Structures are given as C-alpha cells and as structure tokens.
Amino acid sequence: MADVVVEHGRVAGTTAARKGRGLHNALRRKSTMAFFLTLPLILLIALLVLYPALFSVHLATLNKSMQKYVGFGNFTFLFKRETFWMVVKQSCIFAITAVFFKALIGFIVAHFVHNIPAKGQRKWRGMLLVPWVIPPAMSTLAWLWLFDPSYSAFNYTLSLFGIGPVNWLGDAAWARFSVILVNVWYGAPFFLIMYLAALKSVPDQLYEAAAIDGANWWQKIWYVTLPMMRNIIAITTLFSLIVTFANFDIVRILTSGGPLDQTQIFATYAFRVGIESNDIPLGASVSLFMVPILAVAAIFILRDVSKRGNES
Amino acid sequence: MSTMAIDKAGPRRKVKYGSMSRDRAWALRWSYFFLVLFAIFFLTPPLYMVITSLKSSAEISAATNPWWVFHPTLSNYVELLTSNQFLRFFWNSSIVSLVVVIVTMLISVPAAFALARMKFWGSATLATGVFLTYLVPDSLLFIPLFKMLALVQDLTGITLLNRWYVLLFIYPTLTVPFCTWIMIGYFASIPKELDEAAIIDGASWLQTLTRIFIPVALPGLIAATIFAFTVSWAQFLYPLVFTTSIDQLVLPVGITTTLIKGDVFNWGQIMTGALLGAAPPLIIYAFLMDYYIAGLTAGATKG
Numbered sequence: 187m188a189d190v191v192v193e194h195g196r197v198a199g200t201t202a203a204r205k206g207r208g209l210h211n212a213l214r215r216k217s218t219m220a221f222f223l224t225l226p227l228i229l230l231i232a233l234l235v236l237y238p239a240l241f242s243v244h245l246a247t248l249n250k251s252m253q254k255y256v257g258f259g260n261f262t263f264l265f266k267r268e269t270f271w272m273v274v275k276q277s278c279i280f281a282i283t284a285v286f287f288k289a290l291i292g293f294i295v296a297h298f299v300h301n302i303p304a305k306g307q308r309k310w311r312g313m314l315l316v317p318w319v320i321p322p323a324m325s326t327l328a329w330l331w332l333f334d335p336s337y338s339a340f341n342y343t344l345s346l347f348g349i350g351p352v353n354w355l356g357d358a359a360w361a362r363f364s365v366i367l368v369n370v371w372y373g374a375p376f377f378l379i380m381y382l383a384a385l386k387s388v389p390d391q392l393y394e395a396a397a398i399d400g401a402n403w404w405q406k407i408w409y410v411t412l413p414m415m416r417n418i419i420a421i422t423t424l425f426s427l428i429v430t431f432a433n434f435d436i437v438r439i440l441t442s443g444g445p446l447d448q449t450q451i452f453a454t455y456a457f458r459v460g461i462e463s464n465d466i467p468l469g470a471s472v473s474l475f476m477v478p479i480l481a482v483a484a485i486f487i488l489r490d491v492s493k494r495g496n497e498s
Numbered sequence: 499m500s501t502m503a504i505d506k507a508g509p510r511r512k513v514k515y516g517s518m519s520r521d522r523a524w525a526l527r528w529s530y531f532f533l534v535l536f537a538i539f540f541l542t543p544p545l546y547m548v549i550t551s552l553k554s555s556a557e558i559s560a561a562t563n564p565w566w567v568f569h570p571t572l573s574n575y576v577e578l579l580t581s582n583q584f585l586r587f588f589w590n591s592s593i594v595s596l597v598v599v600i601v602t603m604l605i606s607v608p609a610a611f612a613l614a615r616m617k618f619w620g621s622a623t624l625a626t627g628v629f630l631t632y633l634v635p636d637s638l639l640f641i642p643l644f645k646m647l648a649l650v651q652d653l654t655g656i657t658l659l660n661r662w663y664v665l666l667f668i669y670p671t672l673t674v675p676f677c678t679w680i681m682i683g684y685f686a687s688i689p690k691e692l693d694e695a696a697i698i699d700g701a702s703w704l705q706t707l708t709r710i711f712i713p714v715a716l717p718g719l720i721a722a723t724i725f726a727f728t729v730s731w732a733q734f735l736y737p738l739v740f741t742t743s744i745d746q747l748v749l750p751v752g753i754t755t756t757l758i759k760g761d762v763f764n765w766g767q768i769m770t771g772a773l774l775g776a777a778p779p780l781i782i783y784a785f786l787m788d789y790y791i792a793g794l795t796a797g798a799t800k801g
Contacts, residue, residue: 237646
C-alpha cells in the first residue's frame with residue numbers, strides 16, 4: 187500500500203517536472219521559502235543584537251552630552267579611576283571563584299545523586315534544582331532578608347553558638363563572600379543537572395574494567411569519569427563563566443555594589459554610571475570591557491560544541 | 499575457563515562480596531547524609547520565604563526564633579492579592595511573558611526548520627551566529643538599547659521608554675537564539691526519510707513543518723516554550739532600565755522597587771511578593787520537570 191503511494195508520488199513528481207514547475211523551480215521555491223522562514227530571526231538579530239552592539243562601540247567614543255567625538259577619551263578616563271580597577275578585580279574574583287565553586291559543588295552533588303538507587307534520584311534532582319527555577323531577583327530578596335543585620339536569621343543562628351553578629355553586607359570582605367555565596371547557590375544546580383546527565387552517559391563497562399584493574403574510587407574519577415566528561419565540563423564551565431561575568435541581578439539587589447563600590451562588577455557599575463548617573467557613553471565603555479573575556483569564552487565554547495557535533 | 503576461575507576464587511570471593519556490599523551500604527549512607535546537607539543549603543532561602551510570608555510585621559520585628567512561625571497569618575497574602583498595584587505587576591508580567599513566548603515560537607520554529615533542513619547559502623554561518631547571539635548577555639546591550647529607544651522615540655514620536663510593551667520587542671533577543679538553537683537540534687534528529695516521504699506525497703514545506711516536524715519534535719517545543727517563559731518572567735535588568743512608572747513595572751522590578759520603601763523593609767510582604775512571583779515558574783517546573791531538564795541539557799548536548 188505504502189509502495190503504491192510512493193510510486194504514485196514519484197510519478198506525480200516527474201510529471202510535474204515535465205510540466206515546467208519542476209526541480210529547478212522547486213529549488214528556487216525552497217531558497218525563497220528558507221529566506222522567508224529565517225527573515226524574522228535575521229531581522230531580530232541584526233536590529234536588536236548586532237546593531238546595538240556596534241552602536242555601543244560608537245557611544246563609547248562620545249562625551250557625556252553625546253555631542254562631541256572624544257575617541258578613546260572615556261577609556262583613558264576609566265583607566266585613571268581607581269574604582270574602575272577595583273571593578274575589574276572584583277569582576278574577575280567574583281566570576282572565577284563563583285564558577286569554580288559552582289562546578290565543584292555540582293560535580294560532588296551529581297556523584298551523590300548518581301550513587302543512590304535510581305528510583306529516588308528523580309525526587310532528589312527535583313528538589314536540588316529548585317534554586318535554578320526561582321527567578322534570581324526573587325530568591326536574592328530571600329537572601330537579602332537572611333543576611334539582614336538586625337533581625338537576620340543567620341545571625342540569630344550564629345548567636346546560638348556564641349558567634350557575634352556578622353555584618354554580612356556591610357563589611358567589604360563579607361559582602362564579597364555573600365554575593366559569591368548567593369551566586370554559587372543559584373548556579374550550582376545547573377552544573378548538577380549537566381554533570382548528572384554526563385555521568386549517566388558514561389558506560390558502566392569502563393568502571394567495571396577499572397575495578398578489575400584494581401582502581402580505587404579516586405582513580406576511577408580521575409581516569410574514567412573526568413576524561414569522559416571533559417567536553418561537557420568545558421562547555422558548562424565556559425558558559426557559566428559568561429553568565430557569571432555578566433551577572434547583574436544578584437549583586438544589584440544584594441549590595442547595589444556597596445559598601446563603597448567594593449562589590450561592584452562590570453554590569454552593576456555600567457548601570458550605576460550609565461543609567462543612574464546618566465553618563466551613557468561612559469557606561470557603554472564600562473560594559474564593553476566585558477567583550478574580550480566573553481569573546482574568548484565564546485570561541486572555546488563554539489569549538490567544543492562543534493567538536494561534540496562531529497563526534498556524534 | 500571462567501567457571502574454573504570462579505570456583506577457585508569461591509571462598510575469597512564471598513568475603514570480598516560481603517565487604518563490597520558493606521562498602522556500598524556505607525557509601526549510600528554517606529551519599530544520603532551529604533544530599534540532606536546540600537538540600538538544606540539549596541532549600542533554606544525558599545523555605546525561609548514561606549516562613550516569613552506567614553508572619554505578621556509584629557512577629558518579624560520581635561526577637562523570637564526567626565525559623566519558626568508562632569502565630570501564622572495569611573494577612574500578607576490577602577493584602578498583596580487585593581492591592582491593585584501588585585495585581586498590576588502580575589498582570590504586566592503575565593501579558594509580557596505570554597506574548598513573548600508566542601512571538602519567540604513564531605520566529606524560532608520556522609527559522610530552526612529552515613536551518614535544520616533547507617541547506618541554503620549561509621545557513622551554516624547563520625546557525626553559528628544564532629548560537630553566538632545566545633552568548634551575548636543582557637548587561638552588554640542595555641545601554642545601547644536604552645539610547646536606541648530614546649532616539650527612535652525622538653524620531654517617530656512614539657513613546658517607547660517607560661512603557662511595558664517595549665519589553666515585547668526586547669525580550670525575544672534573549673529567548674529566540676536559544677530556542678532556535680535547541681529546535682535545530684531537535685529537528686536535525688528527526689530521520690530524513692520522514693520528511694522525504696512527506697515531500698514525495700506532495701506536501702509543501704509548510705505542511706512538512708506543521709504536519710511532521712512540529713508533532714514529532716513536540717517535547718523539544720515544550721522545552722523551548724518553558725525556557726522562553728522562565729526567561730521572560732525572570733528578566734530583571736531590561737525592565738529596570740526601560741520602565742520606571744509604577745503602572746508599567748513587571749513583577750521582579752515592581753517587588754524590589756515598590757515594596758522596599760527607603761529604609762523601611764516590610765519583610766513579610768516582600769517575601770510574600772517574591773514567593774508569589776516565583777510561583778508560576780515553580781508550578782510549571784513541578785508539572786513539567788522532565789521537559790524543563792531536557793531543555794536545560796539540550797543546549798550543550800544537542801546541535
């Protein structure tokens with residue numbers, strides 16, 4: 187029956203080709219069709235991503251009132267500001283520390299979830315992913331309340347152990363710790379899910395072979411798990427590096443960059459300068475400093491993703 | 499050969515087996531122990547939201563145990579759910595998210611279909627470009643977009659700044675690239691024979707898309723929809739920059755800017771608002787967890 191239909195279709199196709207609205211025509215139709223199907227996407231990317239990105243380079247070369255071209259004036263101005271270097275330093279500390287601990291916690295917890303019987307895994311996974319599901323602006327408010335200096339639940343709990351009140355967000359060192367802690371809390375579940383998926387794809391035979399060769403648990407992780415997961419670890423880490431480096435919500439709500447700009451990172455500093463102080467060109471210059479590190483991470487991700495594509 | 503080995507190793511193997519299973523049992527106990535610890539770490543803030551939302555302001559400022567509710571009350575919920583301002587935020591958020599989800603799907607599904615199946619000039623470059631766009635963060639674009647909107651407003655006289663509907667144009671820049679990317683992955687995994695058969699049967703490209711690709715890739719479509727909804731519901735930076743009037747705000751910005759009045763923090767209401775704001779994504783997650791996770795892992799494992 188199916189054969190007959192196919193035969194019928196083929197015959198219909200060839201007759202259509204003879205009639206002149208055939209293969210050539212269809213190809214032309216296909217490319218015009220493809221053009222129309224992708225047109226909205228191209229327009230969106232060109233007008234609202236590509237153009238603003240280039241426009242931001244243009245903006246960065248103007249003076250505050252945006253009347254005069256100043257070349258690299260904004261950048262040289264930033265280089266002379268101590269606050270700016272503090273922002274650079276804090277952004278790097280923030281992103282690298284947070285990504286490292288996210289990856290570490292994600293890796294450890296993924297192993298624990300992988301260890302327990304399969305029927306309980308779904309429940310645990312569901313519970314542990316909750317931080318990633320709550321909009322970060324909302325969950326950061328809960329953290330803000332947990333960190334509250336006078337009625338804080340954390341300080342109350344610590345006082346039970348006789349530890350004095352900690353000024354979580356008022357003291358520079360603690361504030362830096364707090365923003366990283368909240369970022370790790372928010373991002374670790376993402377790593378957990380990615381690593382868990384990767385762990386499940388490692389064939390059991392490899393572990394059996396390692397066990398026969400007398401490998402202990404550490405050797406199994408080092409020689410079997412890590413090499414098998416290398417690609418997914420690289421992609422996840424680089425991806426998270428981009429997102430963390432460009433983070434805004436958590437720092438903005440938790441400290442607004444304070445105390446004394448000590449926790450300010452690129453995104454929050456650009457907001458402070460560009461929107462709140464109304465110096466759009468300077469704000470654009472600040473956010474452009476994110477581009478090099480984002481570009482490097484993006485190139486590596488692209489390489490890894492395409493490598494993955496070739497493997498499969 | 500193998501039976502002989504087993505016979506020889508018989509008694510020793512039994513002992514070894516016992517110790518292995520004991521090791522295994524201990525590993526399991528430790529796993530559960532640490533899982534409980536991490537679950538406490540991960541779930542404390544949301545639980546604390548629930549605890550605080552059930553307290554009256556008097557109880558919050560009293561120096562009692564903050565981890566327990568002594569006089570539970572729903573007054574915070576009643577107050578917020580009857581306040582026009584909060585309902586306005588909720589309404590703005592809902593309408594923005596729903597429209598953005600629809601727009602995202604209308605743009606990304608046809609584009610993904612074209613990129614996955616119709617090889618045309620520049621299609622590979624465009625697919626890579628889509629992926630790169632996904633990596634461009636909002637904090638890089640908010641300043642130029644703000645200026646662009648101001649310029650367009652001056653040129654055309656259409657008010658764009660401080661209007662919620664401008665978010666309908668801006669949010670797709672965050673959702674479309676990822677949705678297109680994962681849909682390319684899902685579409686590419688559909689066997690070629692399927693659409694070839696459809697073409698032979700005389701289906702047009704659009705019919706192939708709507709009759710074959712969309713039904714077959716429905717799980718991917720659901721995952722992409724969930725992603726688009728969560729991203730637009732949670733977005734904080736763009737509405738913070740582009741909207742300022744109270745009646746134009748969406749939920750995340752509305753809660754953080756209006757419920758925090760100067761130095762007076764009404765924590766009961768803030769936590770209730772945050773909890774209600776977190777509810778829609780949490781409810782979707784509770785029911786469609788597998789799709790949610792599929793979408794999460796698809797970005798790196800597919801495509």
